[in-house]
Amino acid sequence: KQEVTQIPAALSVPEGENLVLNCSFTDSAIYNLQWFRQDPGKGLTSLLLIQSSQREQTSGRLNASLDKSSGRSTLYIAASQPGDSATYLCAVMNTGFQKLVFGTGTRLLVSP
Amino acid sequence: EPEVTQTPSHQVTQMGQEVILRCVPISNHLYFYWYRQILGQKVEFLVSFYNNEISEKSEIFDDQFSVERPDGSNFTLKIRSTKLEDSAMYFCASSGNSQSSTYGYTFGSGTRLTVV
Numbered sequence A: 001k002q003e004v005t006q007i008p009a010a011l012s013v014p015e016g017e018n019l020v021l022n023c024s025f026t027d028s029a030i031y032n033l034q035w036f037r038q039d040p041g042k043g044l045t046s047l048l049l050i051q052s053s054q055r056e057q058t059s060g061r062l063n064a065s066l067d068k069s070s071g072r073s074t075l076y077i078a079a080s081q082p083g084d085s086a087t088y089l090c091a092v093m094n095t096g097f098q099k100l101v102f103g104t105g106t107r108l109l110v111s112p
Numbered sequence B: 001e002p003e004v005t006q007t008p009s010h011q012v013t014q015m016g017q018e019v020i021l022r023c024v025p026i027s028n029h030l031y032f033y034w035y036r037q038i039l040g041q042k043v044e045f046l047v048s049f050y051n052n053e054i055s056e057k058s059e060i061f062d063d064q065f066s067v068e069r070p071d072g073s074n075f076t077l078k079i080r081s082t083k084l085e086d087s088a089m090y091f092c093a094s095s096g097n098s099q100s101s102t103y104g105y106t107f108g109s110g111t112r113l114t115v116v
Helices: none
Strands: A004-007 A010-014 A019-025 A030-038 A044-051 A056-059 A062-067 A072-077 A086-094 A100-102 A106-111 B005-007 B010-013 B019-024 B031-037 B043-050 B053-057 B065-068 B075-079 B088-095 B111-115
Touching: A004 A086, A010 A019, A019 A030, A019 A086, A019 A106, A030 A062, A030 A072, A044 A056, A044 A062, A044 A072, A072 A086, A100 B043, B005 B088, B010 B019, B019 B031, B019 B088, B019 B111, B043 B065, B043 B075, B075 B088
Parallel strands: A010 A106, B010 B111
Antiparallel strands: A004 A019, A019 A072, A030 A044, A030 A086, A056 A062, A062 A072, A086 A100, A086 A106, B005 B019, B019 B075, B031 B043, B031 B088, B043 B053, B065 B075, B088 B111
16 A cells, blocks of 8 residues: 655745755555645645656756655755745555555745 | 636535535546545545546545536535535546546645534
8 A cells, every 4th residue: 555755744944945855655656746735725736747757857946856666756946935835745646546645745834 | 727626615514414516627637536635634535537437436435425527517526414524625636638648637726624
């Protein structure tokens, strides 16, 4: 059974810092991995999608990497801004299935 | 940019009542899903729907739950007799604009269900 873990659970940084969020999964037979952002009481916004054959994806100040064999992904946020404050969720889709298995998230607070 | 639309945004219902949560997925997507998030907990998969039938469901999705795509645009989740523990945020999602591709989920903004 796929288990997804995210560390740290919470992170507080001053504006301008570069930061790394970590995601690990127990079953390496994944089809893809997706990073989402969730604002309090709101829906899930897709940030980056990495297919199992890819090593990384970039969008603006965000870069996500995937090491399937070791069961890890990182989300790198460059030059953080207060508007980046949110919960970041990692989710994996296993090969042969359609459902996403979510981690518990990292709650990020960027202070001005 | 195309969106997944959910209504209502918040629903309060009495225990034992039936509720229907509604969703309009992205028009050219082929796969449809319901997830839920109990306050403070992980987002959990409930059910996926493809080609007018359930393709996968979790242990949570018991006989009290059903899904339907009554027309070409709506996708609904029905809870037959609500319990207090059904209180959660329910998310609809869609993905896959080809039969060979299920990637690239888009989620709606959710319906907060409160059972009293």
